[in-house]
Amino acid sequence: MARARDDSTTGLKSKACREKMRRDKLNDRFSELSLILDPGRTPKSDKASILSDAARVLVQLKADAQELKESNDKLQETIKDLKVEKNELRDEKMKLKADKETLEQQVKAISMAPSGFMPHPLAYHPAAAPTTFSPHVQAPSNKAAHFPAYPGMAMWQWLPPAVMDTTQDSKLWPPNA
Template sequence: MQKSISVSNGVKILGSDVADSRFRGRSNSCSKAENKACRERQRRELLNSRFLELSSTLEPDRPATTDKLAILGDAIRVLNQLKSETQDFKEMNEKLSEEIKTLKAEKNELREEKLVLKAEKAKMEQQVKSMTSNIPPPGFMAPHPAAFQAGANKMPVFPGYGYIPMWQYLPPSTCNTSHDHELRPPAA
């Protein structure tokens, strides 16, 4: 049975029975007379749905709550937490940027040092080549040069060797004199 209910602004709303008469009938379309009330109702519904969406976004593992104060408190807490994390990340980013600059400077110094060492290596290799170009190949035996006659108490000079004493090139066991008194007793 349909019953009409009058509302304070003179608009009649149809209800289905007496139990539903205490609720306003809601339709999807609003008439011109109800335009302001309809817009307000839509605004409230939109706000409520946005609050539910915010609640589910803030803490997805918890069931959505309809307590608007709790939702706003959670939103404030999460935003403050995100602000502090953002600040921490900015500070960390600045520190890492400074460290990157330091490492780049160190890398450039190492590159310069590497170039200097390469140049020194090339120079030393050139010196070694120039020194070894005068040395005969291994296995080559040069004829023994004749000695010049030296004066009294003078060492004989061999033209190919200059004043280099030859005992340096003997094996150490030959130069060891610690057992000479046993091997060759002194003559009396």
């Protein structure tokens, strides 16, 4: 029977040792948690205050995470809006480029008028029309109408030589009767 007592006492000792080791391990974890919660301070030994600090930090971290999630959602929405605006601006830019090219082609077509051609001033400024064209005023029949935009002198001296060349007229123009 003595053996039975020895077995039971050794079992109690080993159980007490295991409990002591478990408590030491738990205390070590509490001190680690205390160091993590307040890195600059000495670790607390009061388990209740450590747990309350941990709960407070967890609540704060959850609130921060929620705030960051909302901020991220807002930024994603802003990104979508900016992408839409960017595409609209790109389309507008392409339209403006096409309009610019069209206008440039029109300017080239206008500037490439045949040499020696001078449009009538009424084509540019209808307000510059002389009063002789108005229906209630008639010009005298023996005089040619006077145009203030065209001086009363010959302009042939300022025409380029290519326009004045008449050697090809018989080939280019039908004979006049």
